[in-house]
Amino acid sequence: MERFLDVRVEVAAALATGRPVVALESTVLSHGLPHPIGLEAAAAMEAAVRDEGAVPAAIGLLRGRVVVGLTPDEIEELSSGVQVAKVSVRDIAPVIAAHRPGATTVAATASLARTAGIRILSTGGIGGVHRGGEDSLDVSADLHALARTPIAVVCSGAKSVLDLGRTLETLESLGVPVIGYGTHEFPAFYSVESGLPLEHRADDPREVAAILRVHAALERRQGVVVAQPPPPGTAIRLAEVDTWIREALEEAKLAGIRGKEVTPFLLESLARSSHGRTLETNLALLEANARLAARIAVEL
Ligand code: PSU
Numbered sequence: 359m360e361r362f363l364d365v366r367v368e369v370a371a372a373l374a375t376g377r378p379v380v381a382l383e384s385t386v387l388s389h390g391l392p393h394p395i396g397l398e399a400a401a402a403m404e405a406a407v408r409d410e411g412a413v414p415a416a417i418g419l420l421r422g423r424v425v426v427g428l429t430p431d432e433i434e435e436l437s438s439g440v441q442v443a444k445v446s447v448r449d450i451a452p453v454i455a456a457h458r459p460g461a462t463t464v465a466a467t468a469s470l471a472r473t474a475g476i477r478i479l480s481t482g483g484i485g486g487v488h489r490g491g492e493d494s495l496d497v498s499a500d501l502h503a504l505a506r507t508p509i510a511v512v513c514s515g516a517k518s519v520l521d522l523g524r525t526l527e528t529l530e531s532l533g534v535p536v537i538g539y540g541t542h543e544f545p546a547f548y549s550v551e552s553g554l555p556l557e558h559r560a561d562d563p564r565e566v567a568a569i570l571r572v573h574a575a576l577e578r579r580q581g582v583v584v585a586q587p588p589p590p591g592t593a594i595r596l597a598e599v600d601t602w603i604r605e606a607l608e609e610a611k612l613a614g615i616r617g618k619e620v621t622p623f624l625l626e627s628l629a630r631s632s633h634g635r636t637l638e639t640n641l642a643l644l645e646a647n648a649r650l651a652a653r654i655a656v657e658l
């Protein structure tokens with residue numbers, strides 16, 4: 359495995375001595391945010407993780423290997439390149455074999471982080487069931503990866519461009535616990551509110567750690583979603599986001615966007631319609647989630 363798995367010194371040392379490590383996905387940096395905002399986001403997330411006393415481990419594919427603990431230069435390489443592949447689970451081996459640079463989604467990052475021995479991952483929003491997914495079968499591999507990868511994923515729920523109700527139903531079917539952090543409602547990424555109640559809630563990192571300990575002790579095979587609403591000052595009302603989403607979906611339909619292009623296309627359209635407000639919220643929640651993930655990792 360070592361031929362293809364490059365766990366960098368700082369991360370390897372932390373894992374070997376039981377110090378807290380937080381994995382960070384790279385698709386959000388390369389395909390989810392425009393350059394150079396992806397870089398800004400990466401720096402903010404890494405700083406927040408370090409600030410809380412944990413080691414950040416951004417994950418991506420470079421020069422035929424999985425890198426766990428990308429350097430700032432490597433993150434730049436992944437976030438600026440036009441040739442960078444969006445890598446979900448199915449893409450890992452082909453992209454490595456082709457020596458192509460690849461930015462990993464939540465699904466791919468979670469499974470590679472686990473391979474490296476990391477138990478907590480931070481992101482903005484997980485993928486889910488797309489609107490109309492009951493016909494198109496466009497259901498993110500993130501959900502299926504969560505069903506079989508025992509890792510905690512700190513996020514602000516799933517993007518509101520998705521069908522959040524069906525996303526939650528699917529997580530339930532797959533046996534994935536969803537814990538509201540300081541909330542009884544599934545966050546809608548840019549928005550605090552979704553109208554979808556959550557049964558389980560934790561109010562501080564210790565409570566989350568307690569749940570994760572039970573989950574691990576009982577050898578549960580699933581991931582755990584820890585869903586934190588976006589920071590209050592930056593959240594946007596769902597009703598307001600909804601008008602932009604409808605525009606974005608219409609645009610995507612007209613342009614014939616399909617498959618893995620859908621998520622990046624919609625995010626870009628939202629950024630345009632909102633005059634950058636969704637980007638600001640996205641940055642703020644990425645940083646807040648990285649900070650929370652680090653605090654949970656420290657607690658564990
Ligand atoms: N959330 C964001 N921006 C993103 C993504 C999520 O705010 O760019 C990315 C994540 O990497 C997630 C992926 O895993 O989108 C899901 O893509 P898809 O729907 O194609 O599975």
Ligand code: MN
Pocket residue numbers: 496497498499617618620
């Ligand atoms: Mn998809």
